[in-house]
Amino acid sequence: xxxxxxxxxxDLLKLRNTGHPGINxxxxxxxxxxxxxxHDVDWSIPIEPDDPxxxxxxxxxxxxxxxxxxxxxxxxxxxxxxxxxxxNILQVGESVAQNVCAKLVLLLPEEDYRNHAAAQAMDEAxxxxxxRRFIDKMGEEVEGIDAATEGIFDELLVSNDPLELIATEQFxxxxxxxxxxxxxxxxGSHPLLKNLLALITRDESRHMGFGxxxxxxxxxxxxxxxxxxxxxxxxxxxxxxxLDRPGPIFLERVTRRLKEAGMDPREVxxxxxxxxxxxxxxxxxxxAAAASGxxxxxxxxxxxxxxLLEPDVLAALGIAEHPLIRGALRGxxxxxxxx
Numbered sequence: 001x002x003x004x005x006x007x008x009x010x011d012l013l014k015l016r017n018t019g020h021p022g023i024n025x026x027x028x029x030x031x032x033x034x035x036x037x038x039h040d041v042d043w044s045i046p047i048e049p050d051d052p053x054x055x056x057x058x059x060x061x062x063x064x065x066x067x068x069x070x071x072x073x074x075x076x077x078x079x080x081x082x083x084x085x086x087x088n089i090l091q092v093g094e095s096v097a098q099n100v101c102a103k104l105v106l107l108l109p110e111e112d113y114r115n116h117a118a119a120q121a122m123d124e125a126x127x128x129x130x131x132r133r134f135i136d137k138m139g140e141e142v143e144g145i146d147a148a149t150e151g152i153f154d155e156l157l158v159s160n161d162p163l164e165l166i167a168t169e170q171f172x173x174x175x176x177x178x179x180x181x182x183x184x185x186x187x188g189s190h191p192l193l194k195n196l197l198a199l200i201t202r203d204e205s206r207h208m209g210f211g212x213x214x215x216x217x218x219x220x221x222x223x224x225x226x227x228x229x230x231x232x233x234x235x236x237x238x239x240x241x242x243l244d245r246p247g248p249i250f251l252e253r254v255t256r257r258l259k260e261a262g263m264d265p266r267e268v269x270x271x272x273x274x275x276x277x278x279x280x281x282x283x284x285x286x287x288a289a290a291a292s293g294x295x296x297x298x299x300x301x302x303x304x305x306x307x308l309l310e311p312d313v314l315a316a317l318g319i320a321e322h323p324l325i326r327g328a329l330r331g332x333x334x335x336x337x338x339x
Contacts, residue, residue: 007106017111022213024112026206030119033206035199037130045192047137052079058187059083060246061254064278066271070258077261078254083193084135084142085253086180089149091131093173096153097207098124100169107162116210120170123203130196137192143253163218167234170211174204175302176241208298212305219307228316231308235319238299242290242324245283251276291323293331300328 017024047053056062056075059082067075101121108114135142156168181201188194219227251272258268289295303309309329314320 007109011109015109015111015114018113018217020112020213020217023116023210026210026213027112027115027119029206030116030123030203033202035126035202037126037133037199040199041130041196042192043133043137045190047134047139047190047192049139050076051190052076053083053188053190053193054079054184055187055189058183059254060250061275061279063282064275066275066278067254070263074258074261074263078257080138081143081257081260082253083184084138084140085145086184087131087135088142089145090177090180091128091135092145093153093177094124094128094131096156097169097173098128100156100165103160104162104165107160107165113214120207120210123207127200127203130200134193134196166211166214167230170207171215171302171306172211172234172237172299174208174211175298178204178208178298208302212302215306224312224316227307228313231313232317235303235308235317235325238303239319239322239324242297242299243287245286246279248276251279287324291327293327293329296328296331300324304328 050073052075056067056079059079061067062075062079062082067078098121101117101124104117105114105121108117152168152173156165159165159168178201181197181204185194185197185201188197219230222230254275255268255272258271259265286295290297290300300309307313309325311320314325319325
């Protein structure tokens with residue numbers, strides 16, 4: 001459904017609050033949990049030019065034995081370039097999210113939905129400024145974003161469909177990013193970066209929460225055929241993204257960074273196939289952990305909360321036995337079991 005980006009005064013006189021307790025609470029929490037990027041972050045902490053900022057294991061191929069055997073200077077350069085690229089993606093992603101939220105304020109007739117979107121737009125502006133300031137402190141030109149990510153962002157920027165906007169931004173992208181935020185916090189070695197990500201993650205959990213609550217209500221109020229079609233589209237994208245583990249494309253970036261750091265290109269080319277095999281083993285272990293329910297990704301946790309993993313939906317789509325789906329449901333049962 002595409003809605004015109006135009007409201008008149010009479011439309012604003014008739015704004016209706018849905019009374020959804022969760023979504024109204026998110027707006028209230030946006031104020032009580034607010035933070036100031038100028039005063040709540042210690043920007044006096046220096047960033048040294050040779051500081052990798054995160055542990056090697058954070059980056060693709062960084063946990064392989066071959067990468068671990070490389071000189072510390074080389075590993076630091078490659079890891080710093082990887083985190084710089086990710087921060088660049090995140091900073092522009094915040095600007096995209098700000099645009100999405102601005103459109104939602106203009107599109108949605110529900111008062112509580114509009115209020116959350118307006119509050120989130122303010123959060124995203126703050127996040128963008130914080131990421132940009134951190135990147136500037138790094139004092140280097142970070143790597144650009146990839147074409148696939150740019151394509152997703154461009155599709156959001158041209159869409160005026162509220163359901164598409166919320167499903168893509170607040171549900172899919174926020175859930176996907178939550179694993180990234182938590183990973184940077186877990187592997188972060190620089191105090192400024194860790195503090196910044198802790199504050200941003202606190203906001204992003206609310207944004208993800210809005211997407212989950214909105215879509216759960218949508219699923220509850222629509223007929224089975226619409227629910228199944230919606231679930232099929234998004235579960236396909238979720239499973240595809242989770243199965244898309246570091247492979248040759250990521251390896252090309254890593255080998256380029258190793259050569260930038262001064263390694264002999266011939267040596268790098270010899271080591272590359274070895275790193276690829278080792279990363280494949282890591283990928284298999286990670287997928288096994290997800291399939292067992294030991295580590296359920298946020299995307300599947302959000303999908304369950306929305307209602308995409310309900311038995312009738314999975315049966316209609318014929319994916320109830322998919323290993324990652326079974327792992328998500330198994331992890332849910334274990335997490336909710338009494339101690």
